[in-house]
Amino acid sequence: MSESITPRPRVAVAFHSGQGHTAVLAEAVRRGAEAAGADVAFVPVGGVSEEQWEQIDAADAVVFGSPTYMGGASSVFHGFAEATLGRYVRKAWADKLAAGFTNSSAKSGDKLNTLNFLAAFAAQHHMIWVGLGLSPGWNKTTASEEDMNRLGFFTGAGAQTPADGSVETVHPSDIATAEHLGRRIATQAATFAAGRAALAGAAPSAAAAPVS
Numbered sequence: 001m002s003e004s005i006t007p008r009p010r011v012a013v014a015f016h017s018g019q020g021h022t023a024v025l026a027e028a029v030r031r032g033a034e035a036a037g038a039d040v041a042f043v044p045v046g047g048v049s050e051e052q053w054e055q056i057d058a059a060d061a062v063v064f065g066s067p068t069y070m071g072g073a074s075s076v077f078h079g080f081a082e083a084t085l086g087r088y089v090r091k092a093w094a095d096k097l098a099a100g101f102t103n104s105s106a107k108s109g110d111k112l113n114t115l116n117f118l119a120a121f122a123a124q125h126h127m128i129w130v131g132l133g134l135s136p137g138w139n140k141t142t143a144s145e146e147d148m149n150r151l152g153f154f155t156g157a158g159a160q161t162p163a164d165g166s167v168e169t170v171h172p173s174d175i176a177t178a179e180h181l182g183r184r185i186a187t188q189a190a191t192f193a194a195g196r197a198a199l200a201g202a203a204p205s206a207a208a209a210p211v212s
């Protein structure tokens with residue numbers, strides 16, 4: 001009997017959230033990734049411990065999340081990004097998968113700038129960006145605000161929560177969309193791990209099944 005050489009994918013969710021809205025999305029990404037078979041490290045980036053840095057370093061995929069503040073990522077997230085300079089120089093995260101999510105109070109609120117920044121940040125680290133992988137929802141007369149990807153992003157998951165709302169007001173569609181992103185990144189991480197193992201000469205016998 002051959003042994004599985006495909007380990008559970010390791011996903012890190014590295015995010016900032018000021019009032020807790022983006023944290024609800026981060027939890028959804030975690031649930032989705034775990035449902036797809038990943039081990040997930042959950043890392044609020046306001047004060048990253050040495051153990052948490054090691055968890056990110058060990059991850060196959062990192063999902064970055066930030067609220068949109070002043071048309072971009074928050075200063076706390078930028079502080080985290082700048083603290084990765086040594087890893088950037090060493091190319092410590094090269095060829096890991098990456099994905100991103102954001103939340104803001106306006107339907108647009110210039111969120112795309114935040115997702116684009118997260119993608120550029122990943123590219124600077126030589127990471128491989130994984131887009132949302134959902135068609136836009138809520139874009140036909142027959143469509144509904146309850147559709148997945150109701151705000152129609154491709155680059156990552158974009159959510160809208162009223163600025164004065166509690167964490168209970170994060171929209172169910174946005175939560176489902178973030179869960180989808182978590183499943184997707186875990187599935188892609190497993191696929192990459194299996195492919196790399198195959199290229200290294202060992203045929204994976206039990207690659208994680210794709211999750212739709």
Ligand SMILES: Cc1cc2nc3c(=O)[nH]c(=O)nc-3n(C[C@H](O)[C@H](O)[C@H](O)COP(=O)(O)O)c2cc1C
Nearest residue numbers: 017018019020021022067069070071104105106109
């Ligand atoms: C300093 C600051 C700047 C903000 N800038 C924007 C913005 O550019 N666009 C927008 O739609 N909302 C903006 N907001 C609203 C937040 O994006 C929104 O309240 C979000 O839900 C906060 O997420 P969080 O609870 O994870 O911090 C801003 C909020 C703050 C505190």
